Amino acid sequence: MNVVRLSNVKVRYRGGEGLKNVNLLVRNGEFVFLVGPSGAGKSTVLRLIYMAERPADGQVVVGQFNSNAITPKEVPFLRRQLGIIFQDFKLLEDRSVYENVAFTLQVTGAKRKDVKRKVLRALTNVGLSHKRYKMPHELSGGEQQRVAIARALVNDPFILLADEPTGNLDPVTTQGIMALLEKINARGTAVLMATHNYSLFESRPSPRKRVVRIENGMTST
């Protein structure tokens, strides 16, 4: 079953060329690397998937949502089914680890009793339940990315979108984050990881993994 499909997608940037022709398919439970140099359009592809951007041409289908039909009011409901992590973690610096993860559930109107259970489960999955009262600045870069992953997973998404998640991390920490993403993928969550670092794919081969290259606004497998 396809969870994400981009068909003949074009995006125009202001004052420059955007995506010319992007085709991408992510099936249930797959681990897809979207590999390309900086500026190739990797982040734009992810933005198209969480519908922060709309294609000028072509279509993006994510779960039951279609870019040609989705209304602005439906976008939040699409995002609740996705997990998104970034290179810069995007944590709230004035909230504890627990609060950062709980935040996702609170803003989507989850019941209070469910929040605690789900947050602790997500933090246990990333190995950080013992640091739940720490503030982000008290954590290492790798730990901060784990908090971001816990936040992305707490709503049980069908796909995890990772935009250069190891870009700010040292090689050892990078391997730890990759192992964590593989563990999440092994449990059935599809992963789409945008990276310029092809060696991340090469160094950890697996039958579930696949590479899609993007260059000059076009994809190739």
Next chain:
Amino acid sequence: MSGSFFYSLREGLDGFRRAKLASFIALMTMSFALILVGIVTAVAVNLVGLVDTMRGRIEFEVFVDNGLANADMAELRQQLLQVRGVAAAQYISPAEAAEIFKREFARGDDKKGSSFLDALDANPLPASFRITLQKPFQNSAAVQQVAQDIEKLRGVDEVVYRRDLIEALDRYVKWALLIGSGFGIMFCVGAFLLVINDIRLVIHAKRRLIEIMQLVGATRAFVYRPLLVQGFLQGIAGGLLASGFIYLLYRLLLLQLGTALQLPNFLFIGLLLAGILLGLAASYLGARKYIQ
């Protein structure tokens, strides 16, 4: 629903704690703006009240022909009351006119006025009517028309009124209100823009929070709600502070000047409502920039 309501309330209150300085500055600017609005309104209310009082004092003296009989006098009074714009016509007999003359020209030890009339064999002062006008006719154009209508009545000898005073009142009040309103509006708009800018800075500090809320699937309404709650609370606090300050200022002026200044209750309610509206509008405008 109730959970998300309490979440918005908690987050709204928490907003002050998380950005203490920015919130404090925004609150002070809001209070200052509302104080300015309050003072401008209070001055305008008192100015309009003063002008109304002065206009209410506009009077005509209608002198009656000397030979008019008492019966005709009663009829003349009826006719005067029927003239468009006349509110009241008070009859002043020659004897009463003499009393008034003596009172006005014989102050203190100066008995000239009194002795002047006493020296005459008969009272030379004619009977008259003191005319007061209805409110819509208390301006120079209407006064002139009323005077002309009265002069046409049989038995009227002369109509006397302070035309120059009425015209001056009209002219100066018009300019005073125009200039006052111009400055008032300018100050208020300037102050409101400052408030909007300050609250926008408070919201700017929360752009990451807004971004993350949207990324994890919060609806637009949900993102707006805590920000609007904060703006609402800021508005109430600003309105209360401004009301308190203006009330204290009013009490102080009363003590110092001892004059009857007006401070209508609607001013306090207005300041509170203006604060709330301003807080909500500024929060909405500030948040709109970051909410897709």
